[in-house]
Amino acid sequence: MSLTIHGIAASRAIRPLWAATELGLDFTHRPTPYQGGGTRSPDFLALNPNGHIPVVVDARPEGEVVVWESMACALYIARHHGAADGQSITPATPKEDADALRWSFWAVTECEADALTVLMHRLAMPAERRKPELAEAAERRLAVPLRVIEQHLAAQQAAGQAHLAAGRFTIADLCVAAVLNWARPAHDLMQAHPLTHDWIVRCMARPAQHAAKALGH
Incomplete structure (x- = not known):
């Protein structure tokens, strides 16, 4: 699996970036700013038609998963990339x-x-x-x-x-x-x-x- 997080830390993208870092994940960070038109490019709008960061792209064996909305991104990372072992940030129950x-x-x-x-x-x-x-x-x-x-x-x-x-x-x-x-x-x-x-x-x-x-x- 390969995880990519689009967005800059000085934005709501800090939420999935923080979650992935807490879990010690190996992920790709694409520091897309919310200013300057980067989130309005055709390639970015294909990921998030709202034109906002963050966006998480999770390349999984069963197919690519795209998540937007910062809280959804963070919760998704914790649920699907962490261990529900009662020690990590992932909910255990x-x-x-x-x-x-x-x-x-x-x-x-x-x-x-x-x-x-x-x-x-x-x-x-x-x-x-x-x-x-x-x-x-x-x-x-x-x-x-x-x-x-x-x-x-x-x-x-x-x-x-x-x-x-x-x-x-x-x-x-x-x-x-x-x-x-x-x-x-x-x-x-x-x-x-x-x-x-x-x-x-x-x-x-x-x-x-x-x-x-x-x-x-």
């Missing part, structure tokens, strides 16, 4: 698989848009283009889902577990931390949810995350 799915979809539907707004208007954009009022409104909305994950992490901690879905770091942690990390510039919000903040920091400190982040730079 139906419960772990369900947790990975629900928390990943939760991050996209409940958090991602507002977390990106915080990142852009607190940190990423030039100061003269930032609109603090947009960041403040996003932070108010994020307080609702962050209460949910804060309570969940407190319950996990009480049960002796330091991670989101198991007693170890799994694809659930990877997918959700990759989204919530965008909200870290909201310092007051992070202070109000200390377990969540500490968990994000631990996830982002993983060697595989740093290695994946360096790809394509």
Whole structure:
């Protein structure tokens, strides 16, 4: 089998790149940027007609599999390229698989848009283009889902577990931390949810995350 990941680390492509790196996979990275027209070429649009990164192409004995949407890419890699041995990021039980799915979809539907707004208007954009009022409104909305994950992490901690879905770091942690990390510039919000903040920091400190982040730079 041969795995190819299209996209740059400074994008949502970090999710499948991180997953593949956590698993120690031998994969091909094609650092396709989202700017400059590369995702609008005929060859790329044949892979993803939406014209977005990332795209994962998995050349398997039974035929080529193409996956797009960053969470789908990361979850696919964990499920089909990792060992369900209770040690890797791959879900080892139906419960772990369900947790990975629900928390990943939760991050996209409940958090991602507002977390990106915080990142852009607190940190990423030039100061003269930032609109603090947009960041403040996003932070108010994020307080609702962050209460949910804060309570969940407190319950996990009480049960002796330091991670989101198991007693170890799994694809659930990877997918959700990759989204919530965008909200870290909201310092007051992070202070109000200390377990969540500490968990994000631990996830982002993983060697595989740093290695994946360096790809394509």
